[in-house]
Amino acid sequence: MWQVRVSPCGDFDNHPFQSEHFECVPLAAAMGAEITGVRLPDLSDEGVESLKQALWKHKMIYLRDQHLSHAEHEEFSRRLGPFAVDAYTQGVEGHRDVHPIIKEADEVTPSLFGGGWHTDSPFLPEPPSITFLRQVEGPPYGGDTTWTNCALAFRHLSQTYQDMLRPLRVHMSAANNFATQAFLRGEAIDFGTPEKREQGLKGTYHPFVRTHPHTGEPSLYICDTYAAGIEGMTTHEAKPLIDYLVWHCTQHAFTCRLKWQPGMVCMWDNAATMHLGPNDYDGFRREMYRTTIAGGVPV
Numbered sequence: 001m002w003q004v005r006v007s008p009c010g011d012f013d014n015h016p017f018q019s020e021h022f023e024c025v026p027l028a029a030a031m032g033a034e035i036t037g038v039r040l041p042d043l044s045d046e047g048v049e050s051l052k053q054a055l056w057k058h059k060m061i062y063l064r065d066q067h068l069s070h071a072e073h074e075e076f077s078r079r080l081g082p083f084a085v086d087a088y089t090q091g092v093e094g095h096r097d098v099h100p101i102i103k104e105a106d107e108v109t110p111s112l113f114g115g116g117w118h119t120d121s122p123f124l125p126e127p128p129s130i131t132f133l134r135q136v137e138g139p140p141y142g143g144d145t146t147w148t149n150c151a152l153a154f155r156h157l158s159q160t161y162q163d164m165l166r167p168l169r170v171h172m173s174a175a176n177n178f179a180t181q182a183f184l185r186g187e188a189i190d191f192g193t194p195e196k197r198e199q200g201l202k203g204t205y206h207p208f209v210r211t212h213p214h215t216g217e218p219s220l221y222i223c224d225t226y227a228a229g230i231e232g233m234t235t236h237e238a239k240p241l242i243d244y245l246v247w248h249c250t251q252h253a254f255t256c257r258l259k260w261q262p263g264m265v266c267m268w269d270n271a272a273t274m275h276l277g278p279n280d281y282d283g284f285r286r287e288m289y290r291t292t293i294a295g296g297v298p299v
């Protein structure tokens with residue numbers, strides 16, 4: 001019998017997080033929310049705790065018109081937790097944890113930093129928990145970042161499929177990305193030190209279904225860029241599962257998309273999302289800065 005694919009429906013629960021410190025305005029049915037009524041440096045400690053709860057609920061939150069300096073970006077990041085060690089990029093002068101992501105107007109590249117679906121640095125034994133990105137300058141159109149809610153996607157798998165995945169461990173490694181970048185760009189990714197390079201290529205095995213450290217919510221830990229295999233399986237056995245799960249998670253229904261403005265900031269939860277920043281704004285400059293906050297060992 002011919003069967004069409006049926007779009008996910010039913011369990012969408014992105015109602016606004018309630019806080020006395022700010023308002024939350026949901027962006028899409030699946031995830032994401034705009035935070036209004038506050039400038040980040042003015043948030044009290046209680047307000048920062050509330051913001052973290054909003055982040056765990058909406059998985060990606062953003063604020064307009066913040067226009068943070070590097071120092072303010074750094075300072076607010078510190079209030080979210082200790083900095084993660086960034087796998088590839090180097091910080092700006094005087095602010096080593098604030099990392100530039102800049103594409104110049106005349107730069108044309110077949111492969112861009114963050115251009116494929118990924119979660120940040122999952123090949124590390126302790127991948128970053130939160131990424132905090134801000135825009136200084138951007139294209140008039142294009143350059144939107146898109147996220148997908150991997151916890152919601154997990155709930156939309158059949159019980160049988162969920163049960164099959166729960167005991168598995170996924171091998172996250174930068175090796176495939178490393179080889180692809182070297183082929184497309186004609187130059188190797190600079191990991192900074194030989195130790196970081198070795199760790200990136202060797203990678204780490206993590207639970208395929210991880211439990212959120214703050215909410216206990218189960219989520220797929222999947223990544224199109226870095227999921228390279230499954231423990232105990234051959235590549236031929238693992239690849240169809242990984243490809244299916246990437247396809248499943250990146251269905252439109254589970255996503256939200258942010259059109260940036262200069263001065264905007266955004267934070268996302270790497271334990272429960274994938275994201276991508278597309279390579280679709282040749283001819284325009286895009287200047288972004290990001291910090292990453294340490295996460296523990298995924299369980």
Ligand code: SIN
Binds near residue numbers: 143
């Ligand atoms: C990233 O993957 O961290 C960058 C995303 C973007 O530049 O939109």
